[in-house]
Amino acid sequence: MDHFFKVTHLPDVLAYRSQFCRAGIESVALDAVCGRILAADLVADLDLPGFSRATMDGYAVAAASTFGASEANPAYLALKGRVSMGEKPAFGVGPGEAAGIATGGMLPQGTDAVAMVEHTELLDPTTIEVYRSVAPGQHVIAAGEDYALGNIVLTSGSRIRPQEAGLLAAFGQNTIRVFQKPRVGIVSTGDEIVPVEQIPARGRIRDINTHTLSGQVLAAGGVPVAYGIVSDDFDDLRAVCRQALDETDMVLISGGSSVGIRDFTVRVLDSLPQSRILVQGISISPGKPTILADTGGKAVWGLPGHVVSAMVVFSVVVQPFLETMAGLSEAGGKRLHVPARLSRNVPSAQGRIDFIRVRLSQTGGKLMAEPLLGKSGLINTMVQADGLIAVDINTEGLDCGEAVSVMVI
Amino acid sequence: MDHFFKVTHLPDVLAYRSQFCRAGIESVALDAVCGRILAADLVADLDLPGFSRATMDGYAVAAASTFGASEANPAYLALKGRVSMGEKPAFGVGPGEAAGIATGGMLPQGTDAVAMVEHTELLDPTTIEVYRSVAPGQHVIAAGEDYALGNIVLTSGSRIRPQEAGLLAAFGQNTIRVFQKPRVGIVSTGDEIVPVEQIPARGRIRDINTHTLSGQVLAAGGVPVAYGIVSDDFDDLRAVCRQALDETDMVLISGGSSVGIRDFTVRVLDSLPQSRILVQGISISPGKPTILADTGGKAVWGLPGHVVSAMVVFSVVVQPFLETMAGLSEAGGKRLHVPARLSRNVPSAQGRIDFIRVRLSQTGGKLMAEPLLGKSGLINTMVQADGLIAVDINTEGLDCGEAVSVMVI
Numbered sequence: 001m002d003h004f005f006k007v008t009h010l011p012d013v014l015a016y017r018s019q020f021c022r023a024g025i026e027s028v029a030l031d032a033v034c035g036r037i038l039a040a041d042l043v044a045d046l047d048l049p050g051f052s053r054a055t056m057d058g059y060a061v062a063a064a065s066t067f068g069a070s071e072a073n074p075a076y077l078a079l080k081g082r083v084s085m086g087e088k089p090a091f092g093v094g095p096g097e098a099a100g101i102a103t104g105g106m107l108p109q110g111t112d113a114v115a116m117v118e119h120t121e122l123l124d125p126t127t128i129e130v131y132r133s134v135a136p137g138q139h140v141i142a143a144g145e146d147y148a149l150g151n152i153v154l155t156s157g158s159r160i161r162p163q164e165a166g167l168l169a170a171f172g173q174n175t176i177r178v179f180q181k182p183r184v185g186i187v188s189t190g191d192e193i194v195p196v197e198q199i200p201a202r203g204r205i206r207d208i209n210t211h212t213l214s215g216q217v218l219a220a221g222g223v224p225v226a227y228g229i230v231s232d233d234f235d236d237l238r239a240v241c242r243q244a245l246d247e248t249d250m251v252l253i254s255g256g257s258s259v260g261i262r263d264f265t266v267r268v269l270d271s272l273p274q275s276r277i278l279v280q281g282i283s284i285s286p287g288k289p290t291i292l293a294d295t296g297g298k299a300v301w302g303l304p305g306h307v308v309s310a311m312v313v314f315s316v317v318v319q320p321f322l323e324t325m326a327g328l329s330e331a332g333g334k335r336l337h338v339p340a341r342l343s344r345n346v347p348s349a350q351g352r353i354d355f356i357r358v359r360l361s362q363t364g365g366k367l368m369a370e371p372l373l374g375k376s377g378l379i380n381t382m383v384q385a386d387g388l389i390a391v392d393i394n395t396e397g398l399d400c401g402e403a404v405s406v407m408v409i
Numbered sequence: 410m411d412h413f414f415k416v417t418h419l420p421d422v423l424a425y426r427s428q429f430c431r432a433g434i435e436s437v438a439l440d441a442v443c444g445r446i447l448a449a450d451l452v453a454d455l456d457l458p459g460f461s462r463a464t465m466d467g468y469a470v471a472a473a474s475t476f477g478a479s480e481a482n483p484a485y486l487a488l489k490g491r492v493s494m495g496e497k498p499a500f501g502v503g504p505g506e507a508a509g510i511a512t513g514g515m516l517p518q519g520t521d522a523v524a525m526v527e528h529t530e531l532l533d534p535t536t537i538e539v540y541r542s543v544a545p546g547q548h549v550i551a552a553g554e555d556y557a558l559g560n561i562v563l564t565s566g567s568r569i570r571p572q573e574a575g576l577l578a579a580f581g582q583n584t585i586r587v588f589q590k591p592r593v594g595i596v597s598t599g600d601e602i603v604p605v606e607q608i609p610a611r612g613r614i615r616d617i618n619t620h621t622l623s624g625q626v627l628a629a630g631g632v633p634v635a636y637g638i639v640s641d642d643f644d645d646l647r648a649v650c651r652q653a654l655d656e657t658d659m660v661l662i663s664g665g666s667s668v669g670i671r672d673f674t675v676r677v678l679d680s681l682p683q684s685r686i687l688v689q690g691i692s693i694s695p696g697k698p699t700i701l702a703d704t705g706g707k708a709v710w711g712l713p714g715h716v717v718s719a720m721v722v723f724s725v726v727v728q729p730f731l732e733t734m735a736g737l738s739e740a741g742g743k744r745l746h747v748p749a750r751l752s753r754n755v756p757s758a759q760g761r762i763d764f765i766r767v768r769l770s771q772t773g774g775k776l777m778a779e780p781l782l783g784k785s786g787l788i789n790t791m792v793q794a795d796g797l798i799a800v801d802i803n804t805e806g807l808d809c810g811e812a813v814s815v816m817v818i
Binding site for chain 1: 439440443457458459460462464466493494495496497498511512513514515526550554555556563569570571572573574575576577578579580581582583599600601602605606607608609610611612613614615616617618619620621622623624625627628633635641668669670714715716720745746747748749774775776784785786787788789791792794812817818
């Protein structure tokens with residue numbers, strides 16, 4: 001027990017992130033890049049678009065040729081031809097002239113705007129009337145208006161969404177340098193735990209944590225590697241830890257809410273080569289009995305055995321480590337927090353951060369967060385939950401109606 | 410053009426969802442279930458947990474044996490033995506008795522609570538003192554307290570998160586029946602479009618929409634199947650559409666913001682066997698010139714060519730169709746909307762829903778949504794954006810400071 005009297009505050013735990021290695025770099029195809037984290041800045045090697053394009057169907061003109069045009073007093077322009085899609089126009093357009101153009105077409109030399117087809121009339125094969133004046137640049141995307149040659153378009157450490165994938169395509173990136181996904185070993189401990197395929201005898205329960213943690217690792221951009229269930233045996237746990245450390249970048253040992261098991265996990269971690277226990281207990285609830293060791297430069301976690309505690313600790317503690325390892329930058333890694341109002345009072349103890357499960361609901365145009373208070377061994381409270389709120393270390397509780405910030409889980 | 414004068418309102422477009430088939434059913438392994446949509450209710454075939462479990466280390470007791478216990482006046486209990494983890498205790502515990510137990514251990518017959526080890530003292534090998542009374546059920550999870558035998562645990566149509574994966578594990582579901590991921594064919598049209606690996610000649614641009622739409626299909630739980638770029642040729646587009654309809658469950662044709670191309674897409678869709686045009690234009694912006702056809706029971710979409718328009722239409726129109734096909738229930742499919750305040754005025758036209766890209770930022774504890782007004786051909790506005798807000802069809806604009814609901818993209 002003694003160890004757990006000197007708990008570490010959460011910000012101090014998170015500060016240890018910097019001492020673990022960042023993942024290596026690999027190349028992936030464009031169609032596999034979504035969700036990955038960019039490992040190099042993308043610099044515009046051309047103007048996007050490379051030429052001035054029409055954004056409407058109509059006529060490319062020098063805007064000045066239409067100034068003063070109205071229904072009563074249209075501008076008459078001589079039609080020089082039609083721009084073919086995907087072609088550089090072979091002709092120029094002078095004052096008093098126009099050229100037919102479709103959306104996406106390249107503006108001919110001498111033009112700087114497009115008169116919408118709806119505001120024109122074709123009088124004869126070589127003459128149009130324009131009923132409304134257009135301003136220079138109107139209905140046009142200028143060369144380089146989206147991104148200009150030489151500018152940084154995407155920075156290393158950003159996560160690729162569909163729009164960034166499109167941007168990579170626009171700049172011809174068919175193969176992209178991204179950070180490798182960190183491999184995370186997951187070990188379940190406990191003599192009472194049986195695998196999913198077994199019917200648990202009285203006194204035993206099926207392994208849940210391997211599956212919740214694997215899902216969380218996947219969702220956070222890692223690759224879960226499950227090492228199954230290890231009984232409460234020093235040599236067995238030590239052997240599995242060594243194997244997991246050989247094969248993965250970070251190890252999660254779940255189980256060990258019980259005092260004896262906690263000490264046991266600490267002893268196993270202490271016994272590993274080049275191992276240093278960094279954290280034995282965090283001033284959060286649930287999740288206080290969390291252990292963090294640096295074992296040969298890899299983070300090894302002893303997570304609580306209660307399913308809710310293990311999930312909360314993963315979400316608020318382990319995930320930031322995983323994301324840092326995965327190359328996500330601070331800017332690229334902002335986690336979505338949803339503002340809401342508490343639907344009832346939440347009690348909380350001072351001296352620790354309480355993470356409360358909440359369910360979100362829309363009530364009269366307001367987003368309400370309903371606290372789900374329940375034992376941390378009950379998975380149903382996580383199944384009902386949409387997110388977590390943090391009750392600060394110096395706060396004794398929150399009142400009904402108070403503004404909270406919900407971390408979506 | 411005529412077609413597009415009779416635009417359809419968004420709710421009427423979304424109502425067509427019901428006429429398209431739901432995806433088939435397949436089995437996946439537990440470790441691949443996250444993100445999938447359950448195709449059958451899960452009913453508890455046992456109590457979870459199957460027995461009363463300790464949630465703390467200490468002594469299992471009949472709570473009544475501790476009533477009135479205090480520091481000054483402890484209860485003295487006879488120690489009957491220790492519960493082995495994962496075993497059904499071979500002994501019972503009567504009034505005035507106790508048994509050592511660790512977190513997760515099974516309560517012996519005759520006990521209904523656990524006295525925390527911190528509130529006890531071992532006097533001799535057969536006697537403990539208890540300094541605090543415990544209530545019945547304290548530090549215990551009762552049999553069936555998480556889920557009771559026979560109850561519906563998860564309903565068909567819910568999306569599996571890590572906590573639901575854990576729950577499936579708890580009920581021994583190693584192989585899970587889920588809806589198949591809908592396959593979505595993606596066709597890019599336009600004589601000006603070149604593949605990513607080409608350096609675009611003057612007047613041409615690389616294909617962006619295939620990649621943004623593929624990413625969106627993936628993120629929405631579908632499988633994108635790219636059919637490449639088709640030139641503006643009736644027979645070519647018709648042939649590719651037929652192939653895509655043979656091989657996939659839904660088809661997206663992007664391109665065709667231009668009037669001529671729009672009509673051309675309509676003509677191609679009209680010419681396909683068992684094809685009926687349902688929608689030619691939606692009262693939204695961007696995205697008005699969207700086409701929807703029912704072709705032999707499959708949805709075929711003509712999406713605008715501008716990258717922002719195509720992404721917005723996907724997000725607000727196509728995705729709900731995809732999710733319905735994918736088996737997601739209304740309850741299981743609630744999309745996250747984040748409440749925020751507008752950082753400045755947004756103009757908007759009546760008679761249509763305007764979807765405005767916004768960037769979220771935290772300012773003085775408040776979440777602000779900054780409108781990103783820009784041409785719908787500029788992908789940078791989507792790269793800067795965190796979400797979309799909808800300005801209602803009867804609203805002329807929104808004021809700075811107004812409450813908005815941001816759909817995260």
